[in-house]
Amino acid sequence: MSARILDGSQIASDIRKEVTAEIGAMAAQGIRPGLAVVLVGHNPASEIYVRGKVKACAEVGIYSEQHAAPETSTTADLLSVVDELNQRDDIDGILVQLPLPDQVDAKKVLLTVDPAKDVDGFHPLNVGFLSTQRPGLVPCTPAGVMEILKRSHIPIAGQHAVVVGRSDIVGKPAAMLLLNANATVTVCHSKTRDLPAVCRQADILVAAIGRAGLITRDFVKPGATVIDVGMNKVSDPAEFQRLFAGDSKREETFRKKGSVLVGDVHPEVALVAGALTPVPGGVGPLTIAMLMYNTLKAAKMRRSSGLEVSG
Ligand code: GUN
Numbered sequence: 001m002s003a004r005i006l007d008g009s010q011i012a013s014d015i016r017k018e019v020t021a022e023i024g025a026m027a028a029q030g031i032r033p034g035l036a037v038v039l040v041g042h043n044p045a046s047e048i049y050v051r052g053k054v055k056a057c058a059e060v061g062i063y064s065e066q067h068a069a070p071e072t073s074t075t076a077d078l079l080s081v082v083d084e085l086n087q088r089d090d091i092d093g094i095l096v097q098l099p100l101p102d103q104v105d106a107k108k109v110l111l112t113v114d115p116a117k118d119v120d121g122f123h124p125l126n127v128g129f130l131s132t133q134r135p136g137l138v139p140c141t142p143a144g145v146m147e148i149l150k151r152s153h154i155p156i157a158g159q160h161a162v163v164v165g166r167s168d169i170v171g172k173p174a175a176m177l178l179l180n181a182n183a184t185v186t187v188c189h190s191k192t193r194d195l196p197a198v199c200r201q202a203d204i205l206v207a208a209i210g211r212a213g214l215i216t217r218d219f220v221k222p223g224a225t226v227i228d229v230g231m232n233k234v235s236d237p238a239e240f241q242r243l244f245a246g247d248s249k250r251e252e253t254f255r256k257k258g259s260v261l262v263g264d265v266h267p268e269v270a271l272v273a274g275a276l277t278p279v280p281g282g283v284g285p286l287t288i289a290m291l292m293y294n295t296l297k298a299a300k301m302r303r304s305s306g307l308e309v310s311g
Contacts, residue, residue, distance in 0.1 A: 001271070002270055002271060003226070003248075003270045003274060003275055003276040004274065004275040004276070005269075005270075005275075005276060005277075005278055006148050006152050006225075006227075006276065006277045006278075007281065008144075008148060008277055008282040008283055008284065008285045008286050009281045011147060011148055011152075011285075011290075012144075012286050012288070013285075015147065015286070015289040015290070015292075015293060016056070016289050017293060018247070019060050019289075019292045019296050020060045020061060020246075023060055023061040025060065025062045026296075026299070031299065031303070032062070032063050032090075033063065033092045033093070033172050033295050033296055033298070033299035034061045034062065034063040034064065034065075034067050034088075034090045034092050034093070034295075034299075035053075035057055035062050035063070035065075035092065035093040035094075035095065035119065035291075035295045036064070036066075036067060036080055036085045036088075036091045036093070036094050036095070036154070036306055037050050037054065037065070037066050037067065037254050038067045038069060038095065038096045038097065038099060039067065039068050039069070039097045039098075040068075040069045040070075040073050040078065040097070040100055040101060040104070041069075041070065041071035041073075041101055042071065042172070042244075043097075043099065045307055046097045046098075046099075050066060050097055052288055053070065053159040053288055053291060054295055056288045056289075056291070056292055057292070060292045062091035062292060062295050062296070063090065065091075065273075071276070072101075072103075073101070073104065073167070074103065074104065075103075075105045075108055075304065077091065078096070078100070078104060078109045079108070079112050080110065082094060082109060082112045082113055084237070085117070086112075086244055088154040090179075091117065091289075092117060092119075092295055092298045092299040092302055093117055093118075093119035093295040093299075094113050094114070094117045094118065094119065095119055095120055096109055096110065096113065098169075104168070110122045110123060111123065114146045115137075116298060118137050119129035119137055119140075119291060119294040119295050119296075120137075120139060120140065120182075120291075120294075121136070121137040121139040121140070121143075121173065122139065122168065122169070122229045126138070127168075127173070130173060130176050130177070130180075131176055131195045133180055136233065136292070137168070137294050137297065137298060138173065138177065138290075139169060139173045140169055140286075140288075140290035140291045141169065141170050141229060141283060141286070142174035143177070143286075143290045143293075143294075144174075144283055144286025144287055144290045145174055145176050145177070145206060145227050145229065145286070146178075146181065147286060147289075147290070148184050148227065148282070148283065149225070149287060151269075152275065153216065154204065154225050154275065156178065156182065156183050156204065157181060157182035157183065158182060158183070158184070159183050159184070159204055160183070160184045160185075160201055160202055160203050161175075161178040161183040161186070161202060161204040161205075161206065161214065162185075162186045162187075162188060162194070162199050162201060162202035162204070162205050162206070163175045163178070163185065163186070163187050163206045164188045164206065164207050164208060164209050164214075164215070165188075165189065165207070165208035165209040165210070165229070166187055166188075166189045167208065169206040169209050170229055171187060171189075171206075172187070174206050174208065174229075175187045176244075178204070178206075184205065186198060186202075187202070193234075195218045195219070196216075196218050199215065199219040199220065199283055200219060200220065201221070202220075202221060202224055203224055204224065204225045204227065205220060205224055205225070205226045205227065206227050206229060207226065207229060207230055207263070207264035207265050208229035208230065208232060208273035209226065209230065210232065210264065211230070211232065211264055212230070212232035212234050212239065212243065212263075212264070213242065213243045213262055213263075213264070213266040214264050214265075214266075215228075215264055215265040215266060215269060216266040216268060217266065217268045217271060217272045219269075220272045220273055222272050222274075223272075223273070224273055225273065225274055225275040225276075226265055226269055226275070226276045226277070226280055227271040227277050227282075228265040228276070228277050228278075228279050228283065229264065229283050230262070230263040230264030230279065230286060231261060231263065231279065231280075232261070232262045232264070233259050233261060233262075234260055234261075234262045235258055235259035240254050240279060243267060244260070244267065247267065248293070261279060261280055262278075262279060263278075263279030263282070265279075268296065
């Protein structure tokens with residue numbers, strides 16, 4: 001038996017279509033949501049992500065602008081960029097791409113983003129709204145995980161969800177969303193004792209650790225749903241062999257490019273899981289789709305007095 005593959009690209013495309021339709025309706029009222037992306041320095045991965053975000057905005061009808069700041073930027077420099085964006089009425093969403101250079105106090109910068117424009121959902125006010133089940137802006141990747149589960153009709157209420165990873169960006173908010181959806185939630189991390197045994201209890205296993213292929217088949221209860229949030233670049237040949245020996249398609253990619261993209265879940269998990277998100281083409285595409293959704297949501301919230309996030 002092989003796991004049902006949950007097609008994140010298709011779900012992301014459906015969400016983007018829904019967002020595009022709503023933005024079209026807003027355009028008829030003369031409203032166009034706007035997103036500002038702040039990119040500091042020249043981190044190659046961040047540059048790729050930001051390009052994808054800006055391109056997606058154009059496709060769904062969101063106005064976007066990119067603010068490139070030098071690698072040497074100080075906390076004060078970035079606070080003034082964010083402050084200015086906070087004041088602008090044509091900007092509904094502000095995203096500061098992470099990671100920021102070491103000399104910058106990232107927490108201070110994220111705290112300065114107007115919570116009503118915080119499309120990443122990283123501001124402590126939005127974190128608090130999520131944990132107390134109030135309307136607010138929810139981090140994009142965990143929100144995407146929930147969309148995959150819901151749109152694939154995977155039951156959540158009463159199920160045991162195990163989240164591996166406790167980052168502020170993915171693990172913690174994913175755990176909170178699953179809890180809000182009435183799952184019984186366990187959060188694991190590097191100090192968890194007997195990780196495979198804890199993971200084997202999961203009906204829904206969310207892997208967000210950032211370690212290529214860490215989740216092997218002995219971590220997975222037969223029939224469980226496995227959501228792979230990992231995006232790891234593997235360029236070591238021995239590591240490649242451990243993960244993909246005998247996979248001729250990936251071997252060819254590895255030969256040509258010298259690396260392949262791998263999730264946190266080992267490919268052999270497809271033999272035991274009931275459902276599985278692939279990498280690439282699983283959670284990844286949802287992150288950008290949910291950013292478009294959040295920008296639209298922020299634009300709507302800022303214009304309707306009933307759903308004010310701040311003020
Ligand atoms: N860097 C990696 N993931 C993210 C994300 O979701 N948002 C931001 N702002 N930066 C990131």
